[in-house]
Amino acid sequence: MIDLLQTLGSGVLVGLVYALLGLCIVIIFKSSETFNFAIGEFLIIGSFLFYTLFFNETIPWYKALQLGAVIFLFFSFILFYDKNLRLRIALPLGMVTGFLIFCVFFFGLKLSSLITSSFLRFAIAFPLGLLAAGLFGAMVERVTIKPLLGRSPIAMTIVTLGLGFFLRACVQLIWGSHAYPFFLDLPDITVEVGDLLFLSDPIWAGIISLIIFGLVIAFLFRTRWGLAIRATSEDQAKAMAFGINARFILLLVWGISALCIAVAGIMISNFGALQVSMGFVGLRAIPVVLIGGMDSIGGAMAGGILVGICEALAGAYVEPLGLVGFKAVAPYLLLLIVLFIRPYGLFGTVRIERV
Amino acid sequence: MLTVENLRVVYHDVISVLNDVSLDVKAGEILIIIGANGAGKTTLLRTVSGMIDFYDGDIIEGDIKMEGVSIRGLDATDIMKRYGVTYVMEDRPIFWYLTIEENLKAASFSRWNKQIKTDMEKIYDYFPVLRPQQNKKAGYASGGEQQMLAIGMALMTRPKMLLLDEPSLGLAPLVTEELFDIIRQLNRSGITIVLVEQNAHAALNIGIRGYVFETGRIVLDGTAQEILENEDVKEFYLGSGERESKSYKDAKRYKRRKRWL
Known part of the structure; x- marks a missing residue:
């Protein structure tokens, strides 16, 4: 009995992180009917951005220079064409951003030498890292998704598939494919009640994921920007006709989504180490959203927790029977069963189609 | 013009x-x-x-x-x-899954300020059928109400x-x-x-x-x-x-x- 409770508890904690992954997919799917297959790569890049800021990780000057150049080109281009700024303003602005990026990646943020308290360091680096990840998501949207606005959602989905491979190669070029040690050193909040033991890291992961999840929901349902996002999710053309800038809303959604993925990535890295192959964890979002329903935010939460529990149960009770590795398969089996019973997922909107 | x-x-x-x-x-x-x-x-x-x-x-x-x-x-x-210039698209361009009130708010996104409340009152005066249904999903309203809502939304953009x-x-x-x-x-x-x-x-x-x-x-x-x-x-x-x-x-x-x- 204690065993079961222990398993369920850890399953729920991991499930909360998965729920966040699911949320990222759901908000993008709702707003542009696109499935973001590059979620794994977003996850690694978000984690690496945070890693750079938090652990003062630097990269060689030529790599940093290339990164800076890319950022410079991107920003001057976007500011010049998209914001209709003059070249005289756009070029220097691009240069400043490019130079900043170069400095951060080459010299590092030097947080560790400035601040000794690791929790304070985390409190500074975490929002900065998330902001960077959000900006990165917005950049990706500008380059790959915006030109396809108004085209078929399938086109965008295929683009995200290709984007995934491209970003993965980029990460390997910049940071290599070896593992980076990842230890956040957050205050110890291990819970020990009787025979039950929950470690500090999963609890932190669960709490932070839950907070971010709550913040995103509050943003969507309590603010006027959230209302605009929900309106745009329903129909981009209608939203544009009523003066909602659908292109900017899409940018915002991708930014928020990349930000949440980064949170999940950081929390998952904290369980072990950070490396490129960790991107496959991102694909755990597929059973999460399909079980919960592709277009339901509450479904993402339910799906995430179900997948977490299912994984933990399989790991604790099925793997000892000799089925090593069943833990990774179990969510997909659960997915199959759910889809047999409810083809639209547990909370998905049933689409009415007349034949 | x-x-x-x-x-x-x-x-x-x-x-x-x-x-x-x-x-x-x-x-x-x-x-x-x-x-x-x-x-x-x-x-x-x-x-x-x-x-x-x-x-x-x-x-x-x-x-x-x-x-x-x-x-x-x-x-x-x-x-x-x-x-x-506000374009009211054909076939009732309303947001089906938002409530009527949310629809009106969404339409006023481009000029968000303090006057929204009074403007919404004005719309409800223009189309009295909408007032009792404020919190109903717009998709459940009848065709005529939906079209009136669409015009009301257009009016919210001034x-x-x-x-x-x-x-x-x-x-x-x-x-x-x-x-x-x-x-x-x-x-x-x-x-x-x-x-x-x-x-x-x-x-x-x-x-x-x-x-x-x-x-x-x-x-x-x-x-x-x-x-x-x-x-x-x-x-x-x-x-x-x-x-x-x-x-x-x-x-x-x-x-x-x-x-x-």
Whole structure:
């Protein structure tokens, strides 16, 4: 009995992180009917951005220079064409951003030498890292998704598939494919009640994921920007006709989504180490959203927790029977069963189609 | 107020929809545009409101001017904010899964400020049927209520010019009449209205001037009265021409004449 409770508890904690992954997919799917297959790569890049800021990780000057150049080109281009700024303003602005990026990646943020308290360091680096990840998501949207606005959602989905491979190669070029040690050193909040033991890291992961999840929901349902996002999710053309800038809303959604993925990535890295192959964890979002329903935010939460529990149960009770590795398969089996019973997922909107 | 000069619009780089369309809208009038399906009426409204990009259309020739200033190539949101042109799309452009109140709030996104509450009250005064249903999902409202909500949403953007695309689509005749009354009231309160309609008779009755579109060209223009009395329009749009003259030969004759117009 204690065993079961222990398993369920850890399953729920991991499930909360998965729920966040699911949320990222759901908000993008709702707003542009696109499935973001590059979620794994977003996850690694978000984690690496945070890693750079938090652990003062630097990269060689030529790599940093290339990164800076890319950022410079991107920003001057976007500011010049998209914001209709003059070249005289756009070029220097691009240069400043490019130079900043170069400095951060080459010299590092030097947080560790400035601040000794690791929790304070985390409190500074975490929002900065998330902001960077959000900006990165917005950049990706500008380059790959915006030109396809108004085209078929399938086109965008295929683009995200290709984007995934491209970003993965980029990460390997910049940071290599070896593992980076990842230890956040957050205050110890291990819970020990009787025979039950929950470690500090999963609890932190669960709490932070839950907070971010709550913040995103509050943003969507309590603010006027959230209302605009929900309106745009329903129909981009209608939203544009009523003066909602659908292109900017899409940018915002991708930014928020990349930000949440980064949170999940950081929390998952904290369980072990950070490396490129960790991107496959991102694909755990597929059973999460399909079980919960592709277009339901509450479904993402339910799906995430179900997948977490299912994984933990399989790991604790099925793997000892000799089925090593069943833990990774179990969510997909659960997915199959759910889809047999409810083809639209547990909370998905049933689409009415007349034949 | 609005002038369109020699406009040519092409979809997907190949499908030519508008050819050499020139027209002008005077401030404070109700302009009626009638024409068969596929004549380019909706495309014209999309082009004027700046939505044409979204549908993968291009303006290859001509210009659109608002009070003398070219608005060609501007974004839909810019056109709405700067010039107060609001486009009410066809088939009740409301957000089905938002409540009626949320719909109105969403429509006022571009000019969010303190006056939203009073403006919403005004809309509920205009359309009393909406008030008791504030918290109902808009998708569950009836067709007439949805169309009224759509116009209410357009009013929340504080328009100077309303482009209405077939507001009577799928509505009962009585509801249509009520709707057209409201449109006339809006016009009296100072909003210029461009009304695209299939329901030619009812529309021309409230209109001041009108244009007839035919395969991407303007084939006829004049005051609403003139158009109502035109023999060809009577025959082919109002369906009230002489019965015996509706033979195939005459249709051909009309087509031949159309080419020369």
